[in-house]
Structure formats: structure tokens, C-alpha cells
Amino acid sequence: MNRTLLAALAAATALGAAAAHAEITIGVTLGATGPGASLGIHYKNAFQLMPKTLGGEPVKYIVLEDGSDATNAGKNARKLITEDKVDAIMGSNGVPSSLQIAQVAFETKTPYVCLTPIALPPEKYHWTFVVPQPTELMMGAVAEHMKANGVKTVGFIGFSDGWGDLMYKATTHHAAAYGYKVVTDERYARADTSVTGQVLKILAAKPDAVVVGGSGTGGALPHVALVERGYKGRIYHNHGTVNAEFIRVGGKAVEGAVAPTGPLIVPEELPASYPTKAVSSEFTKRYEDTFGAGKRNAFGGYSYDGVLILNAAVPAALKKAKPGTPEFRAALRDALEGVKNVVGSHGVYNMTPTNHNGQDERARVLVRVENGVWRLLK
Amino acid sequence: MTPEIVAWLAQDGITNGAIYALLALALLLVFTVTRVIFVPQGEFIAYAALSLALMESGRVPGTIYILLAGGALAAAMEVASAVRQHALARLPRILALYVVLPAAVAGAVWWAVPRNLAQWAQVLLVLAMVVPLGPIMYRVAYQPLASASVLVLFIVSMAVHYVMMGLSLVFFGGEGLRSRPFSDGQFQLGVLNVSAQSLWVVAASLVLIAALWFLFERSIYGKALRATAVNRVGARLVGIPANLMGQLSFLLAAFIGAVSGILISPITTLYYDTGFIIGLKGFVGAILGGMVSYPLAALGALTVGLLESFASFWASAYKESIVFTLIIPVLVWLSLRSRHVEEEEQE
Incomplete structure (x- = not known):
């Protein structure tokens, strides 16, 4: 009897908690196999290092594999949006795949955080935000x-x-x-x-x-x-x-x-005043602690920055609607367009309605191979 | 375009063409003996090259796990069929071939990797790891379906190709690798600066082609292979075991693939999936030879190499299109010339 009561109480608490904290779902499609594997593996690795909350709410990442194939990437995007009702979509590691996802995001009115530098006609940019530097x-x-x-x-x-x-x-x-x-x-x-x-x-x-x-x-x-x-x-x-x-x-x-x-390749050599120094150093250190020394790369950083941008946009969207609804997706898109001074591992993001990348010269450094390592070119 | 550039391009084309020629011969051998269009041929290139590069950097290549697991699978299939046929006397031989031998090779590799042996010893170990994969592949994937149609065998080939490529990604990773050259030497030949490595490639190809010719003309196994290629049923009637011939042709194909991989890994960057496209160009060479004649196939492969080299100078963006378009006129000509024959006789 006691045990049943306890279980019921526990269940009730859990339900209450769920109601108070609507979980945010982020859908991701990446190609860690196929011709783009050498990049996709790093993009995917980064999702093991992601924050567990976005704007204070718990978040669930659903990561699907598209084999670096544009058709698969498009299918995955559609599946994530229609079946899993994701609040935003991220991916993929190839220009053709990302173009497909952008098309799906545009049709289904879902915010899309794109992880490859792509060029779209202006009206298609409405739902797409590009993380990597142009x-x-x-x-x-x-x-x-x-x-x-x-x-x-x-x-x-x-x-x-x-x-x-x-x-x-x-x-x-x-x-x-x-x-x-x-x-x-x-x-x-x-x-x-x-x-x-x-x-x-x-x-x-x-x-x-x-x-x-x-x-x-x-x-x-x-x-x-x-x-x-x-x-x-x-x-x-x-x-x-x-x-x-x-x-x-x-x-x-x-x-x-x-x-x-991006500055995250050489965080140790950046001057202390460099705006991304702290974030770049921390991400590169965590990445190499988990996946091995010398494994630093730009691609994991794009995934990470994508989530940081979402993190900055979620609070504003939460004020307008609840996750899992079309209203929330629209609110999230509007909020993404307004994020200011988000410091990522690659640079500082300031989105505007006409600039859905928002990076500037702070997002680039020149490096040179010296004695078998990439060093900052001063 | 100066004569100097022509000479450079020709040298490059011949080096690549020599590799394609080897692969064309292997594909032709496997096709005529077993009727298998051997798509996974390229995988042996990648496995050998990447295993060598990994051993040089002091890591144990995952090839040994594939060898051990594949051997165990083949042994299980052989044991099952021996038990069914009440031929338990075969068991020791099966275990020796499919379990003890791979285990010995794996042990040798484990022992050798931290000791950083001389390059020739590492090359031998890589051959010992990769070449047995050929017969094992035949036993596991093809032998149970040996009498199926060409199309079924082709689809099996595609499946094997995808399995091998997936495993390759798991064990070698997505980034490319490159191994040390056999020698850094350079020779001045007129205007050309010929690298010793490209001489290695051409010389090794010539030696291998001569060895193959010798095998087919002078040895009893080679003659048995030729007999099977000419007429499978007839060969079986005179007592040539078809399965043994199948395994033998796969052994040779794996050997040729592995040698090609070892030869080119110092001159280019190889990826887990590069082998396929190289094998495909060997296949184009074999098709140019009509899929019947060894000298024509070798010539066809050399043409592919030269064409590729000159195309990359004139119109690099369309290089692959130019090479693969070459098949169309040849196929048209072949189909006009030969009368249509039904898919091979039912046995």
C-alpha cells in the first residue's frame, strides 16, 4: 500500500515537473558516414558536449544520420519535423544537404540553424540561420x-x-x-x-x-x-x-x-582581450579532453555555436508560446533574428533581419603551418 | 602545350595506367572464372594502403579484426557443411586455414606494431593481413550462390562492397592517410624528373603481369583457372574443383589489389572510400578490352590512365565525365558487333 502511494506521488511529481518544464526538442541531421564523413564525425561529436538546457529549459537533441546524402538529409529533416515535432532543426555537413534542409524548413515553417556556409535567395533565408563564416x-x-x-x-x-x-x-x-x-x-x-x-x-x-x-x-x-x-x-x-x-x-x-x-583553432595564442578567447579555449579544451589531443577542428565549433545561438533566442520565444507548437517555432525564428552579441567559439553573432549569419572580422584569424602545427599568423 | 608538358602528363598517365591495368586484369580474372563482377576489388587497395599507413604511425590496423571475424564466419560455414556431409576428417584443415592462420597473422601484427619494423617487413605483414580476406570473402559471400546468375552475383558484390566500405570507415576513420615512400630518389630523364616511386609502380606492375602470364601458361593451377574460365561445366567434368578455383581467383584478386594499394599509398592521399573509384577505372579498362582479353584489358587500362592525365590538364572539371564517357562508344560497338546471347545456360 505504502509503496503504491509512493509510486503515485512520484508519478504525480514527475507529471507536474513535465508540465512546468516543457521540453525543447532540437532535430539534427548529419553525415558521419559517406563522402563527407571526415567533417561529419566532428560535427556529430560536438553534440556530446552540448548544454543540457536551452534558456533554462531542458532540451532533447535527436541526431539522425544522413550518410552525407542530400536526399537523405531532406528526408531526415521532414521526419524530424513531422514525427518528432522538433522546435528547430540543425545540420548538415555538406552544401547540397543543407540546401535540401533549408527547402524543407521553408515549407514547414521551422527555424533552421544551418551548419555549412550556403548561399540562398533572400526570401528563403526567412527560416534559415547560417552559423559558419561566409x-x-x-x-x-x-x-x-x-x-x-x-x-x-x-x-x-x-x-x-x-x-x-x-x-x-x-x-x-x-x-x-x-x-x-x-x-x-x-x-x-x-x-x-x-x-x-x-x-x-x-x-x-x-x-x-x-x-x-x-x-x-x-x-x-x-x-x-x-x-x-x-x-x-x-x-x-x-x-x-x-x-x-x-x-x-x-x-x-x-x-x-x-x-x-575561426579563433577556436588557436585559442592559446589569442591575446587575452580577444572577445571569443574564453569560449574558444573552453570548447577546444573540452573537445580534446573527450576525443583526444590534437583533434580540435572548426566543424565541432559550428555545431556548438549553433546551439549557443538557439540558447540565446529561446528565452524570448518562451515568453510567447510553449515548445512543440507552431507558435513557438515562429517565435523562435523571430527571436533568432534578434540575438545580439552571442559569443561563440568561432566569433560574435549579431543577427539582423537581413543578415542571418551576423559575424564580422572577429570570426576569422589567419594561421600558418610552422614546424608541423597550425600557429596564429601575427 | 609544350613537349615537356606532354612528357610529364604521359609519365603521370602511365603510372596511373599501370595500376588500372593490374586491377583490370584482376577484375577480368575473377569475372571469367566465377562470373562475379568484382565491385569490392577497390576495397583491397584501400585496406592495404590504410593498414600500411596506420602501422607506420604505430597503430594496430583494424584489418586484423575483420580478418579474425571473417575467418571465424568462414570456418563456421565450412564446419557446418562438413558435419552435414559426415566428413569430420576435414575439420583440422578447416580450423588451420580459417582460424589458426588468421590468428597467427593477427598475433604477428600485434607483436610487430610497437617494434616499428623495417618497411619491407610491414609490407609483408599488410599482405598477410589483406590477401586472405579474398578467399574468405569468396567462401562467405559468393560460394553459397556460386551458380546464381550474373545479376545476382553482381548484387552480392554491391552488398559486400558496402559492408567492406562501412567497416573501413569504422576502422580507419574519415580522414585520408598517406604512407612513407619506398625511396625518395629522383632521376633526371631528359626534361623529366622521374620519382623513384613511380618507377616502382611501373616495374612492379610489369613484374606482376609477367608473373600472371607465367602462372597461366606454366602452372597446373593457372591452367585449371583458364579451363574454368573457358568452360565451367567442362572443367568440373574433368575434375577441377570449382570452389577451389573461385577461391584461387579471389586470392589473386586480393593480392593484386593489396599490391596496388601499397604501391600508390606513398604518391597520393587515400581515403576509406577511394578504392572504389580506382577499381572502377580498372573496370573501365577491362570493358575497353571487351571483358575477354587480358592484353586488351591492360591496353584499355593504360588508355584510361593517359586519357585521365591529359583530361586533367585540358578540362579538369570534366575529367571523370570524359573517362567514364569512354565506355559508351565501346559498349555500343561491342553490342553491334556481337549477336545477342541469352544469359548463360542453366545448369
């Missing part, structure tokens, strides 16, 4: 550095996919303003066994510097081939390439490579 912002740092070093001609070699296209666009975007000319647009695939043809063509054009639009270890192949063929100019990479594996694969050949990245 490629133009990142490559702007490279353009500045090239101008300071008197670079007049630039050879480009990049992936033959959406990422390569984005990087080429970003590199040519700054050409006029910073006084250089892009003289080649060579493409290769991550799985290629040789880039000799492309490299020969770049060498024939004799550019002052080369920009590589690859990502991760895939950026090493053209760099090594250029060095082997005796290219003496500076070789620039992009924020997708900055990790320890790139140096492990490239070895001595990639010494001196310069790339833009």
Missing part, C-alpha cells in the same frame, strides 16, 4: 594577406563540387578590390590519385600565389604536387582545411601553408 569573409583575410605581400596573379585549384565552386567565387569576389587576377580555375576530386595535369597548367600560368579550394586532408594533394614540381610561391588554403590530419598527410611539403580559420 566564405567571402574568410577569403577576405587571404585577399588582405595577398595584397600585403604584393600578389598580383593567383592560381586556383579546388574540389570539383559545391565547395570548390564556393571557394572559387569567394576568391574572385575580392580580386578587383585587392588588385589581383585569378588566372586558373582547375578542379580535382578528393579521391583523385594524381593532380599532375592541373598542377602543370598552374605552373605554366606562373601565378604569384595559389589558392587551394579543398577541405581536410583533401587539400594536401595539390599542395604536395605543387611543391614537388618546384613551385616557390605561397600556397593559401581555406577554413575547411585547417586540422591536424592535413599536416600529418602533407608532411614537410605543407610547411608555410596559410589559411583563414
